[in-house]
Amino acid sequence: MIDALLQGLWLVLQWNAFSLMLVGMSLGFVVGLLPGIGGAATLALMLPFVFKMSPVEAFAFLLGMHSVAATTGDITSILFGVPGEALSAATVVDGHPMAKNGEAARALGAALMSSLVGAVIGAAALAVSIPIVRPLVLTFGSPELFMVTMMGIACITSLSGQGTGAQLKGVAMGLLGLLLATIGQERQSGILRFDFGLIYLWEGLDLIPVLVGIFAIPEIIDLAARGTAIAGDAPATKLGAGVWEGIKDTFRHFWLVVRCSAVGVLVGILPGAGGGVAQWMAYAHAVQSAKDPADRERFGKGDVRGVLGPGAANNSKEGGDLIPTIAFGVPGSGAMAILLGAFLIMGLQPGPEMLTKHLAVTYSMVWTLVIANVITVIACLALLPYLALVTRIRGSLIIPFLLLLVFVGSYTANRQLADLLVTLGFGAVGYLMMRFGWPRAPLVLGFVLGKLAETYLFISMARYGYAWLTQPLVLVLMALTVLIIVFPYLQQRRSHAN
Amino acid sequence: MRISGAAAFSTGLALVAAYAVLTAARWPPKAALFPLAMGIPLLVLALAQGVMDWLAASPPEEAPQETRAAISILAWMAGFIALVFLVGFPLAVPLFIVGYLLLQGREPWFLSIALALIAWGAFYLLFQKLLHFPFDSGWLTGGGT
Numbered sequence: 001m002i003d004a005l006l007q008g009l010w011l012v013l014q015w016n017a018f019s020l021m022l023v024g025m026s027l028g029f030v031v032g033l034l035p036g037i038g039g040a041a042t043l044a045l046m047l048p049f050v051f052k053m054s055p056v057e058a059f060a061f062l063l064g065m066h067s068v069a070a071t072t073g074d075i076t077s078i079l080f081g082v083p084g085e086a087l088s089a090a091t092v093v094d095g096h097p098m099a100k101n102g103e104a105a106r107a108l109g110a111a112l113m114s115s116l117v118g119a120v121i122g123a124a125a126l127a128v129s130i131p132i133v134r135p136l137v138l139t140f141g142s143p144e145l146f147m148v149t150m151m152g153i154a155c156i157t158s159l160s161g162q163g164t165g166a167q168l169k170g171v172a173m174g175l176l177g178l179l180l181a182t183i184g185q186e187r188q189s190g191i192l193r194f195d196f197g198l199i200y201l202w203e204g205l206d207l208i209p210v211l212v213g214i215f216a217i218p219e220i221i222d223l224a225a226r227g228t229a230i231a232g233d234a235p236a237t238k239l240g241a242g243v244w245e246g247i248k249d250t251f252r253h254f255w256l257v258v259r260c261s262a263v264g265v266l267v268g269i270l271p272g273a274g275g276g277v278a279q280w281m282a283y284a285h286a287v288q289s290a291k292d293p294a295d296r297e298r299f300g301k302g303d304v305r306g307v308l309g310p311g312a313a314n315n316s317k318e319g320g321d322l323i324p325t326i327a328f329g330v331p332g333s334g335a336m337a338i339l340l341g342a343f344l345i346m347g348l349q350p351g352p353e354m355l356t357k358h359l360a361v362t363y364s365m366v367w368t369l370v371i372a373n374v375i376t377v378i379a380c381l382a383l384l385p386y387l388a389l390v391t392r393i394r395g396s397l398i399i400p401f402l403l404l405l406v407f408v409g410s411y412t413a414n415r416q417l418a419d420l421l422v423t424l425g426f427g428a429v430g431y432l433m434m435r436f437g438w439p440r441a442p443l444v445l446g447f448v449l450g451k452l453a454e455t456y457l458f459i460s461m462a463r464y465g466y467a468w469l470t471q472p473l474v475l476v477l478m479a480l481t482v483l484i485i486v487f488p489y490l491q492q493r494r495s496h497a498n
Numbered sequence: 499m500r501i502s503g504a505a506a507f508s509t510g511l512a513l514v515a516a517y518a519v520l521t522a523a524r525w526p527p528k529a530a531l532f533p534l535a536m537g538i539p540l541l542v543l544a545l546a547q548g549v550m551d552w553l554a555a556s557p558p559e560e561a562p563q564e565t566r567a568a569i570s571i572l573a574w575m576a577g578f579i580a581l582v583f584l585v586g587f588p589l590a591v592p593l594f595i596v597g598y599l600l601l602q603g604r605e606p607w608f609l610s611i612a613l614a615l616i617a618w619g620a621f622y623l624l625f626q627k628l629l630h631f632p633f634d635s636g637w638l639t640g641g642g643t
């Protein structure tokens with residue numbers, strides 16, 4: 001095994017593979033900054049270019065690109081409040097307030113370093129867990145996956161803020177998100193739901209326009225209303241000085257980063273749970289790890305832990321995602337389904353052969369994840385003080401460029417002009433939510449999980465009737481879900497008692 | 499009686515939920531189950547919040563200047579979308595940048611044009627040369643969408 005591990009490293013460091021990885025990383029860097037074209041879409045666009053490559057070169061190119069996109073997606077989330085990737089939306093919640101407080105460099109430093117730690121943990125999980133993860137993947141059927149989505153939905157209580165009023169608004173927004181996810185053709189009966197006679201709505205609303213509208217446009221409106229730069233009147237000396245502080249934050253809260261990475265790996269391993277879930281579960285876990293309600297109050301206003309959690313989970317998820325893809329040919333996400341195409345193009349069969357005959361190729365993927373992230377983080381760290389200076393540019397100059405980023409991004413996700421109207425509509429709603437104190441994160445989480453929850457619930461009912469409710473693993477996950485819901489209240493009571 | 503923005507928002511949310519519940523109630527059980535399971539509690543919560551907002555003393559409203567700025571930027575966004583529908587992205591990008599910087603940002607001519615050219619250049623290189631991304635033409639510039 002050690003021989004294969006070293007051989008994998010040697011293969012990645014070969015000139016051809018390494019240079020192709022750098023090309024892929026450069027593409028991934030740019031793509032990560034754009035909201036619409038996600039890592040999965042770019043993988044699809046670049047797939048035709050791998051025909052003449054060897055397997056190691058192809059995976060160095062594709063995985064280098066994909067893993068970097070997850071890292072750089074955090075940059076626009078923090079600097080502008082525009083999620084660079086659907087997977088980096090949770091970083092906006094605390095990352096952008098930090099930028100507004102003049103701590104952009106610290107937030108970026110924390111996001112990048114936690115991403116690196118997450119990527120290494122994800123890669124390590126990939127390296128060691130393939131032989132032992134098979135029973136876990138095979139145990140998870142529709143009932144268990146439904147309960148995983150319920151666990152994600154239960155995180156809404158942690159994303160809603162303190163007090164009964166805030167919880168009420170948070171749960172209501174979560175329900176609205178779940179309701180929005182029902183728009184479009186119902187998969188089992190074929191009934192068109194809430195389509196208003198528009199063909200555009202038959203497939204339901206797409207995540208990117210909703211996400212970008214809800215998060216980015218309110219921030220742009222706020223920037224226009226303030227009439228200042230993003231960092232407002234924060235002292236210029238503070239901006240670039242926080243990079244090392246952000247890096248140190250990662251190690252100050254190292255166990256939180258490790259735990260959130262574990263969340264990312266686990267969600268990544270489960271086929272169908274989706275990357276959008278991991279970041280929010282990690283964010284919710286970061287909120288729950290606050291010592292007391294006063295400590296929790298800091299989240300959403302620029303707490304570095306709210307950046308570390310999603311940053312780590314986003315990148316560790318990549319390693320987790322690869323485990324079922326390589327070991328069983330079961331892709332855990334859309335991006336992995338496309339990567340599976342690359343396996344077939346290369347003439348490789350995912351499954352036992354990847355753990356025996358092609359073990360060095362498998363380990364070359366592990367090394368690609370690590371090396372690509374290390375290089376990206378080093379390159380970004382060198383650029384961070386300059387990137388943070390963007391938050392000093394006056395609003396009137398930067399707003400048209402942010403609007404371009406938002407609308408071009410929304411359009412490129414599906415090539416639908418109507419997505420621009422959806423973005424604007426959700427932007428206006430998001431602004432009103434921000435103005436009247438309704439949390440935006442639960443709505444997005446509900447929307448992400450809605451379709452998954454309904455599909456798994458239907459399959460579970462069709463296959464097992466109500467008997468699925470008594471399956472042992474379902475009961476365990478149910479108990480965990482209840483624990484996630486009641487934990488904030490228990491914490492509050494304990495704090496009052498003290 | 500003056501309606502607060504918060505009360506109007508809660509009421510709007512309750513109306514959306516009521517519409518969803520009434521609509522879903524007419525569908526077959528399989529299709530209606532999930533929307534009803536989400537819509538009914540949403541309606542109850544939105545009504546509860548609405549009642550609280552209506553009863554609460556009106557909080558100080560946002561300064562008119564900030565509201566004006568919000569409406570203004572939303573109008574610019576709507577203008578950009580209209581421009582995209584009319585002339586397509588490749589032409590709308592530089593036109594919008596120049597327009598916004600000159601009229602809203604009150605930036606000098608040379609800076610506005612230079613920045614618009616940079617934005618257009620970056621857009622062209624990335625989407626058209628590198629990614630070969632096909633953008634729809636505008637209604638005025640050929641073929642519609």
